[in-house]
Amino acid sequence: MSSNKSLDDSSEETIGNGRWDPLRTAGRWSFHLKAHLLVLLIVIVAEAIGTLEYSVGPGAVVIIPMLYAVVFGMLLSYRALGAYITQLRQVAPKEVSVISSPMIIVCLMPLGVKYGTLVAPSFWEIVGAGPAFLLQELGNLGTIFVALPIALLLGLKREAIGAAVSIAREPTLGIITDLYGPDSPEGIGVLGTYLTGTLLGTLFFGLLGGLAPLTGIHPLALSMACGIGSASMMTACSASLAQVVTAVPEEQVLSFAATSNLLTGLTGVYVVLFVAVPLINKLYAIMSTVIGGGQ
Amino acid sequence: MERTAFVLNALKMMVVVGIIILVGNQVGYGVSIVAALPGMVMIIAIGLVSLVLAQEIPLKLPAFAYAIFIATLLALPFSPTQDIFLQFTDRINFLATATPILAYAGLSISLQMDRLKQVGWKLVLVAIFVFFGTFFGSAIVAHIVLSLQGII
Structure with missing residues (x-):
């Protein structure tokens, strides 16, 4: 489907087409040493700072170490501060970023195992909440009703369809690009949401997880909502939520989020393809005559 | 490989x-x-x-x-x-x-920097509302179903 170097947990590409090639160490030891030592340094600094929490009523602004890590990583890379500081570009050349991309997938394995150890002991609670788990997947369609009118009010045309159809992780990016083409307005719209998620999603959901209890929605429901199809966004969201919530044990917040995320991963493609795309096209036809003044 | x-x-x-x-x-x-x-x-x-x-x-x-x-x-x-x-x-x-x-x-x-430059501020703003809509859409449905089930 997509040829994009992913920031997320999608393994659509196979061994053959070069996705894993940056992980070869033969003859590339110095680049690997730079990449992994830099990450080690970022991790040490981020963990040394630790989790910061500022209470806001029943919620809190929670800043967990992974949020520092993503910001430090962005700043240190070759197109950010590295573009201005030559010495930094020698420490973190483009090859460091190239190696980092498939390393994300490898690095997700320990998190996956930890989530397994959290999900399993809550097994019976999760089975009991089965109907809620399945139906809240349809709640992801809420984006269409919120974001489509906004997009039209901003004056967007068919871009609005790609941008508002879903939170657009790799599977949605693939579907919309396949359906409309990468250079179509819809394709540019979906790319916009995908890249915004890549750049800001973890920070956004990290903050939202801590503040969401302010709405009065039950923590278990919020835990499920954290599973929106990206492991890093889900982790930031549920970790912050677990930090501020006392009514539900931490393990249960994390396990419900992980289960919902897994379910989104399994059902997301079908919901987007068979429900979200037809629905947003219908709504676009209606709303664009009212808000956007027709096509 | x-x-x-x-x-x-x-x-x-x-x-x-x-x-x-x-x-x-x-x-x-x-x-x-x-x-x-x-x-x-x-x-x-x-x-x-x-x-x-x-x-x-x-x-x-x-x-x-x-x-x-x-x-x-x-x-x-x-x-x-x-x-x-x-x-x-x-x-x-x-x-x-x-x-x-x-x-x-x-x-x-x-x-991804080159591709990021193609994305205007309007699409970024829409994406933020997509995040909100996806999250609260799920949260509200989950809250209602969990209530109906008597779990919360």
């Missing part, structure tokens, strides 16, 4: 990741590297198997899903492995496993 080369490189990278996590786990959560080592060996083994399964099984499932699935099986209440598996993996804080992912993710974003 052929199969043996893939397995070998994946193992090397899993070990690198394991070391980074063990250090972060010590710095951030005060668990000594030695105490956390046996759990990390289990995690590396499961991770390697998951990476290989994702390549070999033509289901297009991400390796992450296999890792969750295998660990879940080992940790289920009725699994004979539950006690020993949880006893060792509990020594590795789950947030410590998330921090390095985001460090690599941050470093790799530079690769």
Whole structure:
């Protein structure tokens, strides 16, 4: 489907087409040493700072170490501060970023195992909440009703369809690009949401997880909502939520989020393809005559 | 990359990741590297198997899903492995496993800089509303269904 170097947990590409090639160490030891030592340094600094929490009523602004890590990583890379500081570009050349991309997938394995150890002991609670788990997947369609009118009010045309159809992780990016083409307005719209998620999603959901209890929605429901199809966004969201919530044990917040995320991963493609795309096209036809003044 | 080369490189990278996590786990959560080592060996083994399964099984499932699935099986209440598996993996804080992912993710974003420049502020703003809509759409539906079920 997509040829994009992913920031997320999608393994659509196979061994053959070069996705894993940056992980070869033969003859590339110095680049690997730079990449992994830099990450080690970022991790040490981020963990040394630790989790910061500022209470806001029943919620809190929670800043967990992974949020520092993503910001430090962005700043240190070759197109950010590295573009201005030559010495930094020698420490973190483009090859460091190239190696980092498939390393994300490898690095997700320990998190996956930890989530397994959290999900399993809550097994019976999760089975009991089965109907809620399945139906809240349809709640992801809420984006269409919120974001489509906004997009039209901003004056967007068919871009609005790609941008508002879903939170657009790799599977949605693939579907919309396949359906409309990468250079179509819809394709540019979906790319916009995908890249915004890549750049800001973890920070956004990290903050939202801590503040969401302010709405009065039950923590278990919020835990499920954290599973929106990206492991890093889900982790930031549920970790912050677990930090501020006392009514539900931490393990249960994390396990419900992980289960919902897994379910989104399994059902997301079908919901987007068979429900979200037809629905947003219908709504676009209606709303664009009212808000956007027709096509 | 052929199969043996893939397995070998994946193992090397899993070990690198394991070391980074063990250090972060010590710095951030005060668990000594030695105490956390046996759990990390289990995690590396499961991770390697998951990476290989994702390549070999033509289901297009991400390796992450296999890792969750295998660990879940080992940790289920009725699994004979539950006690020993949880006893060792509990020594590795789950947030410590998330921090390095985001460090690599941050470093790799530079690769997307050209594409990012194509995206105007309007699309970024719409994306923010997409985040809100997706999250609260799910949260509201879940809240209603959990209430109807009498769970909350």
